[in-house]
Amino acid sequence: PKTPGTVFFLFGATGDLARRKLFPALYSLYREGKLSEDFAVIGVARRPRTQDEFRDDIYQSIQEFCRYKAQEGEQWTAFADHFEYKSLDINNVEGYHELREQTESLEERYGIPGNRLFYLALAPELFGSVSLNLQKGGMLDSKGWHRLVIEKPFGYNLESAQKLNEELNQVFKEEEIFRIDHYLGKEMVQNIEVLRFGNALFEPLWNNKHIANVQITLSETVGVEERGGYYDHAGALRDMGQNHMLQMLTMIAMEPPSRLLPEDIRDEKVKVLRSLRPYATSNEVKNNVVRAQYTQGQAGGKTLPGYREEDKVDPASNTETFFSAKVMVDNFRWAGVPFYIRTGKRLPVKTTEVVVEFQNMPTNVYLGQRHTLEPNLLVIRVNPMEGIYIKINAKKPGTESQIEPLAMEFCQSCLIGINSPEAYERLIHDAAEGDSTYFTRWDEVATAWAFIDKIARAWSENPGDINHYPAGTWGPKEASDLLEQDGFHWWPVN
Numbered sequence: 001p002k003t004p005g006t007v008f009f010l011f012g013a014t015g016d017l018a019r020r021k022l023f024p025a026l027y028s029l030y031r032e033g034k035l036s037e038d039f040a041v042i043g044v045a046r047r048p049r050t051q052d053e054f055r056d057d058i059y060q061s062i063q064e065f066c067r068y069k070a071q072e073g074e075q076w077t078a079f080a081d082h083f084e085y086k087s088l089d090i091n092n093v094e095g096y097h098e099l100r101e102q103t104e105s106l107e108e109r110y111g112i113p114g115n116r117l118f119y120l121a122l123a124p125e126l127f128g129s130v131s132l133n134l135q136k137g138g139m140l141d142s143k144g145w146h147r148l149v150i151e152k153p154f155g156y157n158l159e160s161a162q163k164l165n166e167e168l169n170q171v172f173k174e175e176e177i178f179r180i181d182h183y184l185g186k187e188m189v190q191n192i193e194v195l196r197f198g199n200a201l202f203e204p205l206w207n208n209k210h211i212a213n214v215q216i217t218l219s220e221t222v223g224v225e226e227r228g229g230y231y232d233h234a235g236a237l238r239d240m241g242q243n244h245m246l247q248m249l250t251m252i253a254m255e256p257p258s259r260l261l262p263e264d265i266r267d268e269k270v271k272v273l274r275s276l277r278p279y280a281t282s283n284e285v286k287n288n289v290v291r292a293q294y295t296q297g298q299a300g301g302k303t304l305p306g307y308r309e310e311d312k313v314d315p316a317s318n319t320e321t322f323f324s325a326k327v328m329v330d331n332f333r334w335a336g337v338p339f340y341i342r343t344g345k346r347l348p349v350k351t352t353e354v355v356v357e358f359q360n361m362p363t364n365v366y367l368g369q370r371h372t373l374e375p376n377l378l379v380i381r382v383n384p385m386e387g388i389y390i391k392i393n394a395k396k397p398g399t400e401s402q403i404e405p406l407a408m409e410f411c412q413s414c415l416i417g418i419n420s421p422e423a424y425e426r427l428i429h430d431a432a433e434g435d436s437t438y439f440t441r442w443d444e445v446a447t448a449w450a451f452i453d454k455i456a457r458a459w460s461e462n463p464g465d466i467n468h469y470p471a472g473t474w475g476p477k478e479a480s481d482l483l484e485q486d487g488f489h490w491w492p493v494n
């Protein structure tokens with residue numbers, strides 16, 4: 001469906017996120033007819049920019065990052081006309097009054113009924129004061145709805161997240177706050193729900209009687225790039241673990257909601273987070289969570305620098321660029337089933353993948369065979385390949401009864417004509433529609449932080465107690481030991 005008439009405010013309009021993701025997402029929505037004609041976008045940032053310069057920025061961003069290319073001409077002009085720029089000192093209320101006037105005239109021009117969506121692509125320290133100034137400047141006085149869309153990181157730990165949430169709640173109600181976790185906008189992450197609840201093949205087996213373990217990998221080949229300043233303070237646990245990783249885990253582990261309504265789904269997800277077995281002592285953290293940092297290494301014939309040599313990183317830094325953990329979900333369905341998770345920078349491949357390893361069949365009938373029976377696997381490929389893959393056992397053709405694992409594969413991203421929407425397209429569209437399903441609710445954020453804080457606290461007692469791995473490898477041996485001590489191993493990613 002088309003979005004309702006809306007003014008989108010992009011705070012941080014000259015920044016990286018706007019350029020790489022937000023302008024391209026708006027353009028794709030427009031090209032696909034998912035954005036109603038009565039929309040307007042006001043780009044807000046500090047630096048002065050003329051309308052022409054701003055529209056030129058947008059054009060460049062689309063040419064570089066969008067799955068549709070813009071062509072100079074009528075269609076482009078029609079799109080670009082919806083964009084205006086406002087240079088604003090976000091701490092100065094005066095500017096917000098001007099912004100209100102600019103907004104009202106756009107609303108009049110397009111017949112927009114006062115619906116305003118504020119996307120803050122800004123440092124989180126600014127969320128509170130911008131919200132307050134929006135209110136003081138009269139930006140929330142219009143008749144329609146008002147929504148706040150914010151990016152992670154949502155706090156640094158539970159305490160700071162709570163503080164931030166309280167600040168936001170002075171101005172916005174929970175149902176007006178859309179916290180982005182862009183992994184929830186990914187096509188295949190959303191598909192987990194359908195795979196599970198739409199298939200008699202899977203859901204009846206989706207429990208501790210049939211599943212031996214679950215492995216979730218979010219690996220990246222990039223290093224910290226230009227984000228050393230932020231990353232060195234955050235680390236992999238906060239950057240990927242608290243949000244994307246735990247969110248994916250909830251999608252795999254949640255109970256079927258009674259309806260596919262946002263609050264029902266989010267209720268089920270938060271129940272998973274509440275069921276995570278907390279690591280009670282530093283020793284438990286040590287035995288179940290591995291952290292590591294990359295050192296210099298080789299990939300593709302090139303030498304990659306170590307993390308400590310990266311720009312804006314403390315040369316004595318002990319920040320983790322990799323972590324892996326064994327997580328237990330203490331509920332009826334999952335009792336006894338380990339979830340192994342891992343994420344890292346400078347790993348050999350870029351992939352997001354979930355492997356569900358089923359319990360093996362009784363092997364008595366095959367005793368005495370040369371080949372052991374391998375367990376069935378269901379592999380959900382999220383990114384960059386999208387699809388699913390099932391590994392089953394079959395007889396090797398031409399042999400009497402030799403068993404051979406074979407793969408049944410569905411590759412969504414290989415299909416011609418399928419051009420999956422980018423996560424941000426889906427999320428911006430949903431926020432304008434008021435559908436909060438794939439945004440994280442406050443209790444999810446808080447519960448996730450409570451779990452993560454225990455790990456971070458234990459680590460901070462011994463900052464130097466960190467493993468290392470050469471850039472371009474799969475992390476330290478300790479990450480494999482986590483599984484091996486339980487009789488499992490990481491399945492190679494594809």
Ligand code: BG6
Nearest residue numbers: 152182183220239240244352383
């Ligand atoms: C972001 C992290 O949330 O996700 C980055 O801050 C990371 O460090 C990125 O690179 C990965 O996202 P994607 O969509 O490329 O897997």
